Amino acid sequence: MIKLIDSYGRQINYLRLSVTDRCNLRCVYCMPADGVPQVSHGDILSYEELLELARITVSLGVEKIRVTGGEPLVRKGIVEFLARLAEIPGLRHLVLTTNGLLLEEMAEGLKAAGVQRLNISLDSLQPAKFAEITRGGDVARVLAGIEAAGRAGFPPVKINMVVMRGVNDDEIVDFAAMTLDRPCSVRFIEYMPTAGANDWQNQTVSGQDILERIAARFRLNPMDKGEFAGPAKDFRIEGAAGTLGFITPVFGHFCEECNRIRITSTGMVKGCLFSESATDLKPLLRASDSEGLEKLLRDIVSGKEARHRLSPGEAGHRPFDMSKVGG
Ligand code: SAM
Numbered sequence: 478m479i480k481l482i483d484s485y486g487r488q489i490n491y492l493r494l495s496v497t498d499r500c501n502l503r504c505v506y507c508m509p510a511d512g513v514p515q516v517s518h519g520d521i522l523s524y525e526e527l528l529e530l531a532r533i534t535v536s537l538g539v540e541k542i543r544v545t546g547g548e549p550l551v552r553k554g555i556v557e558f559l560a561r562l563a564e565i566p567g568l569r570h571l572v573l574t575t576n577g578l579l580l581e582e583m584a585e586g587l588k589a590a591g592v593q594r595l596n597i598s599l600d601s602l603q604p605a606k607f608a609e610i611t612r613g614g615d616v617a618r619v620l621a622g623i624e625a626a627g628r629a630g631f632p633p634v635k636i637n638m639v640v641m642r643g644v645n646d647d648e649i650v651d652f653a654a655m656t657l658d659r660p661c662s663v664r665f666i667e668y669m670p671t672a673g674a675n676d677w678q679n680q681t682v683s684g685q686d687i688l689e690r691i692a693a694r695f696r697l698n699p700m701d702k703g704e705f706a707g708p709a710k711d712f713r714i715e716g717a718a719g720t721l722g723f724i725t726p727v728f729g730h731f732c733e734e735c736n737r738i739r740i741t742s743t744g745m746v747k748g749c750l751f752s753e754s755a756t757d758l759k760p761l762l763r764a765s766d767s768e769g770l771e772k773l774l775r776d777i778v779s780g781k782e783a784r785h786r787l788s789p790g791e792a793g794h795r796p797f798d799m800s801k802v803g804g
């Protein structure tokens with residue numbers, strides 16, 4: 478089988494699969510206060526359909542699937558679905574992104590299902606600020622979820638912090654300090670133009686700026702990249718148990734290394750988070766036309782643009798709905 482390779486020679490081996498656009502939080506940059514408009518039940522892919530798409534993409538060379546959302550853990554039956562996903566021959570890495578709210582109860586089940594690693598989104602360690610950013614979330618539950626992931630036997634979690642100037646950038650050093658005695662990986666992400674990110678150009682803080690603020694306080698050593706390491710540039714504070722990562726979609730795009738495609742919970746495929754168009758896989762999926770789906774996926778991959786135009790001074794992009802696309 479010929480693998481998925483785009484017209485710039487990039488091999489696509491990583492699928493981000495969104496299983497729902499619902500969420501138990503309402504982060505200000507991601508969702509409107511009253512949630513996303515309800516998608517009709519028939520438009521959401523069933524687990525069977527998601528599994529079929531996963532099988533096809535794996536047969537085309539996808540080796541890593543990240544399950545995301547919305548909040549993946551709110552979809553009923555998610556653990557059983559993940560167990561079936563984990564059984565797909567040829568899939569080497571099954572990982573999940575979550576806001577962590579339900580992890581305390583679900584971590585053991587997720588581990589037993591075969592999820593190999595967890596990314597947890599956490600933008601503030603201060604209860605009042607966390608509640609403000611998430612419109613009502615309880616940071617203690619997320620922290621309890623992180624502990625539960627460790628007890629369940631997961632490798633050290635990746636904690637993703639979206640840095641916003643004037644909102645949580647005063648906590649950059651506190652987040653970095655979490656790695657001093659915990660073996661977790663804290664990753665700082667540049668704020669991107671999602672639908673709720675109204676003032677993103679003023680609020681986004683460059684990875685370089687974040688790094689300098691941490692380097693003013695701690696001695697940082699750069700780390701080598703492992704296989705499937707992703708776009709983060711990694712460092713370790715001297716003597717720390719954990720590591721730091723910097724993900725710079727805005728000021729230091731990593732498009733030349735892009736190896737991913739995205740499929741939403743309604744079966745729309747996107748070659749890039751920032752592409753303005755998405756293609757509906759449902760008609761072919763529901764007609765059980767595997768050959769047609771393979772061809773369509775190849776076409777999407779061939780049509781992947783060289784890079785996004787998000788960097789300062791460029792034309793930019795219209796804001797998009799992260800809860801639908803799957804971050
Ligand atoms: N609900 C899960 C969670 O929050 O981890 C998974 C889905 S969420 C859409 C995935 C990731 O996208 C989260 O880490 C979130 O912080 C990130 N995200 C959403 N909007 C963003 C933005 N404007 N800039 C950077 N990251 C963003």
Ligand code: SF4
Nearest residue numbers: 500502504507547576
């Ligand atoms: Fe929900 Fe994740 Fe979006 Fe926050 S970032 S509203 S947790 S989907």
